[in-house]
Amino acid sequence: MTFTRMTASELGEKLAAKEISSVEVTKAHLDRIEAVDGDIHAFLHVSASALSTAADVDSRRLAGEAMGPLAGVPIAIKDVLCTHDMPSTAGSRMLEGWTPPYDATVVRKLREAHLVPLGKTNMDEFAMGSSTEHSAFGPTHNPWDLERIPGGSGGGSAAAVAAFEAPLALGSDTGGSIRQPAAVTGSVGVKPTYGGVSRYGAIALASSLDQVGPVTRTVLDAALLHDVIGGHDPRDSTSLRDEWPVFADAARAGRDGRSLKGTRIGVVKELNGEGFQAGVRSRFAEALDIMSAAGAEIVEVSAPNFEYAIAAYYLILPAEASSNLAKFDSVRFGLRVNPAGGGTVEDVMAATREAGFGDEVKRRIILGTYALSAGYYDAYYGSAQKVRTLIQRDFDAAFEKVDVLVSPSAPTTAFKLGEKLDDPLAMYLNDITTIPANLAGVPGMGLPMGLAPEDGLPTGMQIMAPARADARLYSVGGALEALLEDSWGHTMISQAPALEPTEMFAARGGEV
């Protein structure tokens, strides 16, 4: 098996056994990127130092240094995360070419665990979008069908993993930006409990909703990566001080046991049915049957306030974003546009923001500014916060009855590039399944649920657990993944198109 087809856990074991070297593995992935990323465009930047980092890890290992289970394994990093040695643009012209003077805490933890950063992945500008079409640097294409979107905002990370350009990636999830791309690319993505992973160095979209999490091809790999990046960070006041269990243990126990005996699984009535694609619904029903056959108790639960989740989300998110994005004013970093004929500092700020932000970003800044304005605050932001509380109560009530909640990760399979670009509302509705978890701060996982019969494209299952019970995602997810693969006789991702090397890319001299 080629290195790029192996899972991170397999690579980690072979690296630990010194059967293979990190340089070989890293080289294989860089070659794969060079071969296919011209078509996929998952990467905005490929690291020039990946091979030397890999060589360093190899020599440390040979010198007997103790290393974690993912040491030497390459990883792609969403461009929303600050890296001191690579540009960090968050998909925006505003930050084109900007290299931060510091690493995000999660990036520091990757380096300390000796993972090998391959590069930075494409995303909707400032993580605003569900298709990666709002990147200022061009869209990412879905490896299953290059005409289709890879989801968003983290389409780059999901596509990189699904196209075997990286075994692991980091994403960020504000309203589904990890789980929805996972669904439409056939990968696994986890949004941890709010506060479970540090946000320090993650360029903020909506501070009360953002969470960094793993993007992988297997549940176990997600758990291994979560183990590396999780835990308290004194630089993030909202990070939890909990002692976390080893998530990889939970994932292994789930996978090896293949049993869901006694597990109470709640099907959220409001997150299924009307508006959901037929193939998504049939695959979801099959997955429920398989879980039931494995001993799970399937219960329908109602979360009546989920109906208002999107409305509340699209007030809270723009409100926080309008404030978070105010710092992009050309004074201290990033783009500066001087208006013709000069002007005051306000003129320069205005010209810069006019030129530097894309339409979707402007739309949300205007929306958020309005929602926070005097006289409207109570009606909009205030009401949205009340809805948020009601949604948290719906979750609390549901988790009184069940251990985990499930729904499809996304209502449809991947739509075509350009299809919803002119219809923001349709684009927003794509996140209907994932947004409630962000509003409540509870953890959610998206994992492959099978291909939709009508279009042969991936569908995803979402599992949600109570806050702080992330381990439950890995045990249930590990079991479901194994049961589904047993029923199919193969992994879902193995059915993805092989992708031919692109000549277009080779001509670009490695610059991506």
Add this chain to the structure above:
Amino acid sequence: MAKPELMDYDKAIELFEPVLGFEVHVELNTRSKMFSDAPNPAHPDFHVAEANTQITPVDLGLPGSLPVVNEEAIKYSISLGLALGCSIAPSSRFARKNYFYPDLAKNYQISQFDEPIAFDGNVEVELADGRTFQIPIERAHMEEDAGKLTHVGGATGRIQGAEYSLVDYNRAGVPLVEIVTNIIYGAEGDAPELAKAYVSAIRDIVVSLGISEARMERGNLRCDANISLSPRGSGKLGTRTETKNVNSLRSVERAIRYEIQRQAAILAGGGTIIQETRHWHEDTGRTSAGRPKSDADDYRYFPEPDLLPVEPSTQLIEELRAALPEPPAVRHRRLKESWGFTDLEFQDVVNSGLLVEVEATVTAGASAQQARKWWTGEIARLANAAGEDAATLVSPQQVANLVALIDDGTLTDRLARQVLEGVIAGEGTPAEVVESRGLAVVSDDTALIAAIDDALASQPDVLAKIRDGKVQAAGAVIGAVMKAMRGQADAARVRELVLERANA
């Protein structure tokens, strides 16, 4: 701009009732900043620094950076709240105040809005004639300071007319407590003095707590004074102005007085007061119009999602309450009484900022009058000449030792001044300087008598006059003796001995 006409002050007070309100910003002297681990320039160790060197990604508002609350600043704020007689909120919250300005790194200021850490307090201030006045405190809340802009190229140093501006973010993130009063009625003609006394009381409180350097000229303590005039008998509040840039206690008094006279002239002339910020100019003694300010300014406040609510335990609050020093107003009354000072004498000490030094000197054994005299007199003069703080020149113990040498007759005041110079020059303790410079009063009569006999012998005409009863002639001899003794003699004793020897 033509100089606005001012109404005579007494006339203004006759026609209008001044209504006051103050916002005092106190820079806390914690070692690090409010939300980052950068050195805090409001701490004396970090006061001097190159521009933009006391910064971290947080202070620059770099993408991805997050604030973390300085727990020491929380404790200081609670102590201040308690000293202002406020209730401490069991849960208070930071909020974002959104506005664009290049000195504000994130284009929002982390402040507190509807949930301040301290509220509903009261500060007693004393006027020079001993009357006391209660100033109601609405709230004290925590926030971060902004950076500092320097406008280059214009004649005035203001933004208008400048070619370009420089921004220094060292001050960005300095911890501030903003103390806001309720509307203050009834100050009447005392309004200017009351304003000064209030800011002075706040300064005394933060100094006694040790939570701020409280140096107005450095901006550690800044007062924004709101003032409006209510026409007598109208029962209506007037439009207010907010005067900023008031950098000394004296300026507070002058600025309020000026605004009362300016507003009165406009109102009496049928004009209207514009609600605006006004800048105080120390040099001209005037205020000038700044930014128009309306109650409708929309800062789009919302709870800061990057920070958790501040929830101090009851135990912490009670510990801080128990550790509060004696309130400055109470302390002042106690010291003034025990030292037997007049109002003027005591105010002299307070105004010189040397109360702590005088008290320590008294504790070290000096009389209160001597301690006052030396600190506010010779030491303050030398400090002023050297451009340094009096407190840094010499210690209270050294001053007490000096006074003891005067009291036991070893030194005259004149000699003591020379000894003081030696002590300040680092030559040792007063006793050591007396020894090394040979400055003690010559108390050995034998040496004095020898010198007197020499002087009388060389001035027989003077001797004759003295013997004739013309006692005032002795002055010439006394002068000669003092000169011979290089000043180190007690002139009174020399006079006694001269008369004795002349008539012997």
